[in-house]
Amino acid sequence: MASLGPTAASRRFPAEPVSAAAARNFVHGALRDTASHLVDTAQLLVSELVTNAVLHARTEIEVTVSRSDGRVRVLVGDRRPGRGLVSPSCPAYAGTGQGLALVEQLASRYGADADGERKTAWFELWSDGPPPPSSGWEAAGPPCDSERSVTLVDVPGALDSACRQHRHAVLRELTFAASHGDLCGVPPDDLATANDISNVISACVGPARAGPLPESGLRTLFAALPADAADAVRTLRRVLERAEAAAREERLLVLPALPRVRAFQDWFLGQIVGQLTGARPTAWTVVPREPEIGALEVAPWHAGQARTNRTPTVAADEGNRIIAANGPAADLLGWEPDELVGRRLTVLIPGHLRDRHSAAFASMLLTGRTRIVGRSVPLPALHRDGSVVPVRLFIQTQETADGRTVFVAQLSPRATRSPDVPNVPGAGREPAGDEPGGRPAPAARERGARGSRGEDTEGGMSTLERLSLLADLAAHFNDTPDLAEGLRTAGRLLTRRLADWCAVDLFTEDSRLDRVCVVHRDPRGLRPDAYEGGLPEISEDARGPLARALRGAGPLLLTDVPPPQRAAAALDRSHSELFRALGAGSAVVAPLRARRRIFGALTLARAPGAPPFSETDLALVDDLVHSLALGVDDARLYEASRSIAERLQRSLLPGLPRLDHLGLAARYAASSTTAQVGGDWYDSFVLPDGNTAVVIGDVTGHDLDAAIAMSQLRSMLRGIALDRREPPAEVLRRLDLANHSLRQEATATCTYGLVKGPAHGPWELTYACAGHPPPLLTTREGETRYLEDGAGLLLGMDPTLPRASARQALPAHSTLLFYTDGLVERRDESLDDALERLRRHTADLAREPLDTFCDELLIGLGADNADDIALLAVRPSPPSVRDDRA
Numbered sequence: 044m045a046s047l048g049p050t051a052a053s054r055r056f057p058a059e060p061v062s063a064a065a066a067r068n069f070v071h072g073a074l075r076d077t078a079s080h081l082v083d084t085a086q087l088l089v090s091e092l093v094t095n096a097v098l099h100a101r102t103e104i105e106v107t108v109s110r111s112d113g114r115v116r117v118l119v120g121d122r123r124p125g126r127g128l129v130s131p132s133c134p135a136y137a138g139t140g141q142g143l144a145l146v147e148q149l150a151s152r153y154g155a156d157a158d159g160e161r162k163t164a165w166f167e168l169w170s171d172g173p174p175p176p177s178s179g180w181e182a183a184g185p186p187c188d189s190e191r192s193v194t195l196v197d198v199p200g201a202l203d204s205a206c207r208q209h210r211h212a213v214l215r216e217l218t219f220a221a222s223h224g225d226l227c228g229v230p231p232d233d234l235a236t237a238n239d240i241s242n243v244i245s246a247c248v249g250p251a252r253a254g255p256l257p258e259s260g261l262r263t264l265f266a267a268l269p270a271d272a273a274d275a276v277r278t279l280r281r282v283l284e285r286a287e288a289a290a291r292e293e294r295l296l297v298l299p300a301l302p303r304v305r306a307f308q309d310w311f312l313g314q315i316v317g318q319l320t321g322a323r324p325t326a327w328t329v330v331p332r333e334p335e336i337g338a339l340e341v342a343p344w345h346a347g348q349a350r351t352n353r354t355p356t357v358a359a360d361e362g363n364r365i366i367a368a369n370g371p372a373a374d375l376l377g378w379e380p381d382e383l384v385g386r387r388l389t390v391l392i393p394g395h396l397r398d399r400h401s402a403a404f405a406s407m408l409l410t411g412r413t414r415i416v417g418r419s420v421p422l423p424a425l426h427r428d429g430s431v432v433p434v435r436l437f438i439q440t441q442e443t444a445d446g447r448t449v450f451v452a453q454l455s456p457r458a459t460r461s462p463d464v465p466n467v468p469g470a471g472r473e474p475a476g477d478e479p480g481g482r483p484a485p486a487a488r489e490r491g492a493r494g495s496r497g498e499d500t501e502g503g504m505s506t507l508e509r510l511s512l513l514a515d516l517a518a519h520f521n522d523t524p525d526l527a528e529g530l531r532t533a534g535r536l537l538t539r540r541l542a543d544w545c546a547v548d549l550f551t552e553d554s555r556l557d558r559v560c561v562v563h564r565d566p567r568g569l570r571p572d573a574y575e576g577g578l579p580e581i582s583e584d585a586r587g588p589l590a591r592a593l594r595g596a597g598p599l600l601l602t603d604v605p606p607p608q609r610a611a612a613a614l615d616r617s618h619s620e621l622f623r624a625l626g627a628g629s630a631v632v633a634p635l636r637a638r639r640r641i642f643g644a645l646t647l648a649r650a651p652g653a654p655p656f657s658e659t660d661l662a663l664v665d666d667l668v669h670s671l672a673l674g675v676d677d678a679r680l681y682e683a684s685r686s687i688a689e690r691l692q693r694s695l696l697p698g699l700p701r702l703d704h705l706g707l708a709a710r711y712a713a714s715s716t717t718a719q720v721g722g723d724w725y726d727s728f729v730l731p732d733g734n735t736a737v738v739i740g741d742v743t744g745h746d747l748d749a750a751i752a753m754s755q756l757r758s759m760l761r762g763i764a765l766d767r768r769e770p771p772a773e774v775l776r777r778l779d780l781a782n783h784s785l786r787q788e789a790t791a792t793c794t795y796g797l798v799k800g801p802a803h804g805p806w807e808l809t810y811a812c813a814g815h816p817p818p819l820l821t822t823r824e825g826e827t828r829y830l831e832d833g834a835g836l837l838l839g840m841d842p843t844l845p846r847a848s849a850r851q852a853l854p855a856h857s858t859l860l861f862y863t864d865g866l867v868e869r870r871d872e873s874l875d876d877a878l879e880r881l882r883r884h885t886a887d888l889a890r891e892p893l894d895t896f897c898d899e900l901l902i903g904l905g906a907d908n909a910d911d912i913a914l915l916a917v918r919p920s921p922p923s924v925r926d927d928r929a
Contacts (some may be wrong), residue, residue, distance in 0.1 A: 051109035056093065058101045060222050066106050066119075067095040072113060073108040081115050081601065082170045084149050092119040092164050094393065098218055100126055100162070113170045114151075120163040126242065128155050128164060128180045155180050172589030185682040189268040193318045195248070195311065196326035197261045201343035204446035206307050207245065209300050214238055216295040227289040229282050237282035240275035243268065244315070261342075280312050291410050299411030302346055306336045333418030335440070342395035344451065347573070350380070352527070355454040357755040359388045360447070363404055371455060375434075377427030382469060393425045395895045402657060416440055416450075418906040420899055421712035422456060426721050433457035435712070457712060509819075512663075514539055514668035517670050526678040527559055529621055533671060534562030541663075542647040544625050547576060548589065549635070549643035549675070550843045556593070556614070566651075574621055579613035587615030588821070592644040598633035598664045600656060600859065610715055622648065628657035631664045635672040642679075645671060675777065695754055704802040705735055706918040714865070714911050722749035722791065723863045723913035724757050728765075730797070736764050739815065739861035739915055752789035756782060756838070760795065765826040771795045771811035774835070779813070781841035790839035794818060794861055797854070798917060806853040806919040810812035811846055813838050816864055823856040825886040829878065858896060860885060861916040865910030880904070893918055 052073045056062035067086045074082045089106060096104045100121035107118040128143060146153050150166035154399050157163070164180075182304050206743070211618065214237060221234055222226060229237075248266040300308065302601060310327055314572050346367040349356045353914050355372035359365050359407030369384040375390060389397045423431040441449050515909050516533055534545050544563040551557050556578040581590050588599045590612065601848040604622040622630065628651035635643040645668050649656060663792040698708040709725045722742025729735055738760060742753045759781045774795055796818070797808030810830065814837025817829040853859060867877040885901055888896045893916050 047926040056104045056106065059102060060094075060097055060219050062097060062104060063090045063093045064523035066090065066104075069106060070108055070117065074110060077110055077115060078170055079115065081113075083171055084168055085117055086112060086295075087148050088166055089119060089150060089732065091115050091145055092117075092166075095142050095164075096121045097239060098215060099123075103236075113167040115166065115385070115473065117167075118163050118165040120161050122161055124162040125538065126239070126789075128162075153180070159334065166737050170248075189270040189320055189499040191270040192268050193268055193315055195264040195266070195314055196324050197328040197343075197441075198264050198311075199307075199327065200308050202303060203311075204444070205442045205448065206304050206311060208446050209297075209304055210241060210283065211245075212297045213283060213290065213295070213300075214241055215284070216297045217286045217289070217711065219632050220295060225294065227283050233278050233282055236275050236324065237279040240272060240279050240633050243272065244276075249802055258782045268319065270319065273316050276316050276319070280309075280316075283308065283312075287411065295377040298376050298408050300334065301407075301411055301440055302335045302413060302416070303442075304448075305411065306330075308331075308699055321491070333417065335413050345440040345443065349451070352453075352700060354527075355390065357383070357388075357452045357454070361408065361450075363388050363401075365390075366449065368884045369860045371799050373414065375454060375456070376424060391425050392896075393431055393894075395421050395892055396422070399895070399899070410752075413440075415902065415906055420906045421710075421901045421908075421912070425433050426456060433711075435697055436547075436569045448740060462579050474611060474835065491848060496653070496895045498736075507676075508540075508627055512536075513666055513670060516667060517674065526675065529674065529678060531562060533674075534560055536804060537667070538562050538564035539721075541667075542652040543653060545569070546574070546621060546646040547635075547643060548646075550593075561621075561625075574624065578617055581614055582612050585612035585614045587612065587618050587645055587647070588630075590614055590619040592632045593641060595634055595636070595641055597644075598661045598668070600658060600661060601630040601632065602655060604628075604630060613623045619693075621646075628653060631656050631660060633664050633668040635668055635675060636673040637669075637676040640676075642672075642675065655900060695724065695757075697726050697728075697752065697757075700735070702729070702735065703922040704800075704919060705798060705806075706893045706920065707916070708897045709915045710897045710912070712865075712901055712908060712912040714908055721746075721911035722753040723865065723911040724753050724756055725861065725915040726761065727915065727917075728761060730765065730768070731769060733796040735794045736761075736915075737859075737861060737915060737917055738793065739863060739913060740791055740793040741815065741863045741913070749789075752785075752791070755785060756791060756793070758790060764795070770848045771809055772835070772848040773814050774843065775811050775835070775838070776846050779838045782838055783842055788839050790837065792864075796861075798919070800919065803921045804855055804919065806855075807860065808851045808853055809848055811848045812850070813846070816862060816867065819860045819862070819881065819885055820853070821858045821885040821889050822853065822854055823889055825889045827882045827886050828884075839860050851916075853919050856918065856920050858885065858889060858893070859899075860914065862914040862919075863910075864915060865912040866904050867906050868908070868910065870884075882920075 048626070054066075054069050056065055062836040064526050067090050070085050071082060084542060085108070090746060091586065093104055095101075096119060100123040101226065103123040105118075105120045107120070109116045116302070129181065146164075146166050149168075151169040152167040153165065155162065155164045190654045213463075214234075214830050215233060217227060217229065220232065221229070226234070229659065244266075246267050248264055286295065286301050287305070289295050290297055307327065308323075310330055314324060346358070349358050349367035349369050352369055352371075355375045356367075356369050357365060357369040357372050365383050365386050365388055368378070368380045371381055373380045373383060376828060389400060389567075390402050403414065407416075413437070420436050422436055424434045424436075426432050433456070435457055437455075439451050441451050443449060479532055480579075516536055519790075529549050533546065537545050543565065544561065546558060547560040548556055549557050556688050558575050558578055561574050581593055588597075588601055591597065592599060604619065604627045625648065627648040630646060631647050632644060634641050635645060645664075647656070647664065696709075696711055699709055701707075707727055709727075711723065711725070713721060722740075722744055724738075724740050725801075726738040727736060738757070740753070740756065740760075741755065742749045744752075756778065760774065760778050763781070769777075775793060778793070782791075791813075792815035793813045794810060794815040795813075796808050798808055800806035808818075808830075811833045812818075815832045817834070819827060819829055821827045830849065830851050832851075833847055835846040836844055865879050868874065868879055881900075881904065884898075884900060888899050891899065900914065
């Protein structure tokens with residue numbers, strides 16, 4: 044240690060990770076007679092600055108400590124002045140890169156100096172008196188001889204933040220691993236290049252990220268990068284790929300990236316390389332991707348999105364804890380929303396699937412690979428009372444504004460459609476030509492206010508623009524079967540072309556009033572979802588514009604919005620408060636009326652200073668609300684039909700007998716893309732002679748007619764089977780004869796079997812197939828065999844043709860699976876390959892309880908199923924060793 048006087052000391056350290064600890068000890072020793080809180084803070088900050096120097100400068104480091112009158116000054120110097128400090132702009136939850144931010148928060152003064160040979164970062168700690176103004180950090184970024192502009196179009200802010208944090212964390216961990224001799228297959232020169240160019244990118248692109256994030260979550264970034272940086276960025280990509288592989292092998296402390304972050308990183312760095320070599324920019328939102336990389340929303344996720352969503356929604360963090368749940372999800376599962384927040388996600392998972400969920404969740408975090416994210420999967424959820432609720436689950440990963448990953452799950456009762464998901468993030472956004480964040484370009488807004496020159500105008504819009512708006516409103520709304528999302532899509536369209544903000548209020552089934560949608564054009568405005576939810580009832584003294592519109596008046600033109608204090612009724616005050624909070628210079632309030640019923644109102648408002656609404660706008664608004672009202676009414680009729688279809692489908696699913704020697708389990712999952720009811724069915728019942736009948740069938744079609752035919756065939760088969768003791772082939776022949784007697788006979792496949800044998804075995808299956816996929820027998824040891832004997836023509840073709848029965852011994856603890864073709868058939872895949880895939884799955888599940896066996900088959904093979912799925916599993920076992928009642 045070289046002495047600098049009675050109160051100063053200096054020491055040099057090598058560019059190695061151990062230098063951070065050594066520098067802490069050095070500072071502690073140099074300040075041993077100083078106030079303890081100053082020593083502790085100085086140790087923390089010098090550790091951060093030395094770590095930065097180790098990672099980014101990679102030269103010898105000199106630390107100097109001085110003190111005077113109770114004040115401490117620490118300098119950390121390196122020999123790389125061309126590598127400037129990157130101004131800190133990381134969120135609170137970032138796992139790395141907070142060193143300079145800590146200095147800013149804790150130091151009394153701080154700054155950076157550089158000359159031709161050295162760069163020095165310094166800070167001061169004062170225990171008394173106000174410190175003078177700090178000089179701040181120097182401008183970041185190394186000098187370069189020539190630069191080239193790079194344009195990054197439609198960058199999602201939250202995903203960008205997550206990607207940037209992950210890139211720095213991976214490089215940091217890789218550097219520390221390399222310092223201990225584990226290079227993870229990365230040449231040292233490549234690692235140095237990767238660190239350098241990553242810092243350059245952060246320095247050059249970072250300032251472009253400043254400013255408020257648009258409501259859409261998308262912004263276009265412009266950055267000037269060294270013209271010769273393409274090779275270095277390619278090296279960075281290679282290093283990151285190898286680092287990801289090392290993370291998946293658990294050789295690094297950092298977890299590997301999830302698919303969305305990996306895809307964005309590839310696009311981000313690919314755009315830089317491409318544009319530096321002459322390619323044109325390509326927007327992130329138009330790049331085709333896999334389902335798990337898409338998103339329900341491009342904007343940053345926040346808890347309000349879950350609370351205001353009408354679809355049952357639950358969100359969990361990377362610790363597997365629930366961080367948000369809405370009312371529909373809580374109602375579906377028997378909870379209050381606030382009771383779910385903070386609990387482990389396993390509270391909603393049946394016991395027989397919890398270990399599987401925990402293993403799959405851990406595997407996803409450790410490998411970065413997902414199985415069901417971005418796909419619609421049928422599985423059971425656990426009700427609070429212990430019962431099982433069949434649902435269809437759709438999970439997407441999203442990011443918060445500070446870059447944290449959130450897993451957002453939407454649950455639909457099993458017989459309903461899964462949430463519709465855009466194939467590309469940003470789907471449903473308006474065509475290009477608007478400014479980032481959704482504000483119309485100035486020329487477009489002025490044209491909307493005054494009309495195009497040389498065209499007839501009405502209400503400030505040309506005739507062509509009016510017709511275009513009406514057509515686009517109908518198209519956008521009708522293309523979205525979910526009512527809430529359809530209204531939000533319509534609201535985005537209206538706020539782009541006609542108003543600054545809009546609100547839609549609808550009556551609920553119990554005649555209450557609900558504000559279902561508030562959309563604001565200006566991303567800098569207040570969060571509109573703060574004003575959504577239940578509204579006061581329409582009392583007799585309510586005389587405001589909303590109450591009048593809900594009684595049928597309007598469209599009403601408001602050129603002077605009344606203040607809230609003048610309103611006597613709660614509904615009037617609430618509406619006036621909305622005007623005050625979001626700003627309104629003029630507004631139009633119109634009733635939503637269709638088929639002689641009023642079921643809501645639309646409020647359109649323009650901000651003070653914008654061209655006000657006038658009488659000439661009312662005819663246009665009247666046409667708009669008429670189109671919107673028809674769309675709302677149609678969507679509600681669809682929802683009602685869907686609910687009826689769901690109840691019908693549930694009523695058609697039979698209960699299974701409970702037998703001591705025979706385990707039975709069944710599942711049904713409607714198609715994720717087609718009708719809500721279909722012709723797939725299963726059945727099981729005990730005959731008078733003690734044999735157990737097992738049935739699986741599939742009527743051609745995916746509509747109500749198929750469900751009706753299925754119900755008729757199932758009832759006739761049960762009656763025929765119970766009437767006489769006949770072999771399965773004869774039962775199917777008589778069923779086919781009865782089918783031809785129906786007014787509209789059905790074409791169907793069916794397998795009918797009888798399981799015979801005493802309680803302790805042996806057991807035997809006698810069966811016949813009418814054009815149905817063969818049953819699959821899987822032994823406890825995992826041996827599989829398709830039962831292809833007893834095959835015959837499908838029902839509805841020729842009832843006079845003979846049918847054959849077949850026999851098959853059933854070993855104890857074996858599993859006999861009956862299934863419909865929706866479980867195996869896939870587009871662009873041969874049936875042989877599909878059956879082989881099913882064989883592998885059942886072999887892996889041979890020793891699992893029957894409930895787990897069935898649910899795992901649906902999870903593994905039923906995601907995004909284009910056809911209905913029914914399956915029935917049978918497992919014979921002596922009563923004393925039954926293993927399927929977990």
